[in-house]
Amino acid sequence: MNNLLVADSVSKSFGEFRALNSVSISVPKGSIFGLLGPNGAGKTTLIRIINQITMPDSGKVTLDGEPLRPEHIQNIGYLPEERGLYKSMKVGEQALYLAQLKGLDKKVARERLKYWFDKLEIGDWWNKKIQELSKGQAQKIQFVVTVLHQPKLLIFDEPFSGFDPINANLIKDEILQLRDEGATVIFSTHRMESVEELCDHIALIHKSNKVLDGKLTDIKRQYKTNTFEVGLQTNAVDEVTKAIKGKFEVFPATFKNLNDDVKLNVKLNANDSSNDLLSFLTSKAEVHHFVEVVPSANDIFIQTVKNN
């Protein structure tokens, strides 16, 4: 059993509106799974179904091979996008309350809270009220509360919103550490650079349908255009450029290089290997820069959404 969470043809309608249309995803154990999609695609609905906040009309969801049951709530930590805390309640009391709702014993919760508060250096907030904290500070509490019961599955919806870069980094490291300690993470965001940084797997939902999923590297391979950034040093710029253009399809390049005698994006001809291109180039000029153009998550996102 390599998948911690499997959603099988999950559908959900709200009245006339179909929020999810037979969506299936498999989240491998110990991975960080990016759940992507434009606004209103149905991500939140899917996440809410996983959290048993709403029930699917059809399809089933299994956690660790078992169909979802109310007890599974203890195994899931959920940081919703629309999140907040009781404003007039004290930090410590509130964290204890929320931990107890997740089934933690009060004593255990207190110990773990102390650990986390020390770790994030927020120990002296225990008796403060949430309304006395800044938004970023409140988010830290929220993060601690989400992970406190050591769930197998963590679901973060836009976890970095409201954080400054330093704290965002801190939280990112914590997420990675939790993953290394065995947790599985579902990560929903619109920030493609953090998808790039964190996610092993992604699924893209668009207009209630899943349009793409798999390992990020596989998807990138699938979306690659066999194009290479090429930077050459030569005295005969025009001549070399002409020669390349004569043999390959060429696009303007934007990469940064010390040397800009010749700067091109070159697409491989069908059946050619990168070595064929490289040997052709070395025969013409001195190669300073030779890198495959890898599609970014951002490119893939935009391309997929536009094509659908």
Place this chain on the structure above:
Amino acid sequence: MNHLPLIIKREYLTKVKNKSFIIMTFVSPLIMVALIAVVAYLSQVNNDKQRTISVLDETGLLTDVFKNTDNTTYNILKGSNLEDAKLTVREKEEYGLLHIASTNDIANVLPAVKFYSEESPSISIISSLERKIEKKLSDTKLQMVGGVDLEKIEASRANISIDQETFSGEKTSKVDSYMKLAFGGFAGYLLFMFIIIYGNMIMRSIIEEKTSRIIEVIISSVKPIQLMMGKIIGTSLAGITQFVIWMIVGGALVTILSMVFGISMTEMQTPQQDLINEAMKNPEVANEMQLAFQSFLNLPMTNLIVAFLFFFIGGYLLYSSLYAAVGAAVDNETDTQQFMMPIIMPLILAVYVGIFTVIEDPHGTVSTVFSFIPFTSPVVMLMRIPFGVPLWQQAVSFLILVGTFMFTVWFAAKIYRVGILMYGKKPSYKELYKWIKY
């Protein structure tokens, strides 16, 4: 996993520890008692005013009727004419002048009595004077008929109070009825107030959860219906706490106040102190007071208390689940107006039906029907019960109430479940209907 006790505890503690709640709890009785004290003080000041009333009795028949009291001095004028008397009274700034015109025929004395004063005199003074004159005149007239022994007449006077008894042997009386009415009215009104105050509190606390965006965090740990019930029960407990404290603090304050200032509670309704004092001297009235106390003891206490608990809880839960649904449906308090109307209307209707028809006929068609309709039954039934409602009626009404309560909780939970996750637009009734079907 049952988190209900945990949620109830939090809701209760948050409410009770809230600053404005604490202030409300302890300051309200202070304000109330202070208000009562001020009113009592003022009326006492008013009452303490010394007044002198001059009496010009040209017939000479009535002079011995007017005896000075603590507050009123009667100044019997003799041998002056009306115009002079008026002038003197005015100059001396006395309260007024009672003029009894001279007449040969005692039968004409009555219309010839007149009271002159600077301002319109108080009703209690006038009626007190009237009673004095009436008594004296009728006695005089009786004597004039001749051969009448006043003492015998006094002795033969019969005081009738029709004793009432139901066929099943339950004794009632008019005083009983008043007592029952007071009791039922109090219970019904208490429920009404409780629903409005604490229903609103539940609604606000749900709206707060929505606006602080904590709802989704909570809802991923507990079932919405658990959260809703936890809120309702927790808030109610806080409400009961507040009520009990009000009773205790209020009671204590009144006791202290009356000890310090010597204001006894009975004196608080004193604008007509004289009347009451007089009435108290009358053995019949004293008897009635005793009757009232007796009828208080005669009330079906066990039935009342049990029914009060059942209907109070049932009615309160019924309405508060609706309040919860409204809170879940909207984003802020200003949007609640539209949905409050249908909740408040039956409540107000219940109170009016209770006040107007139950007094008239506690077992009439209107009262009976309304004491079965679940939205009005708690209030109306509570008002009816002191008059003796057959147990089967109470049971049926209560079962209907419980059934409806289950339905409204189901209904409210549906709206709640969807509503708490909806932000932004205020929903229409049509949308609410759609939510139920989700």
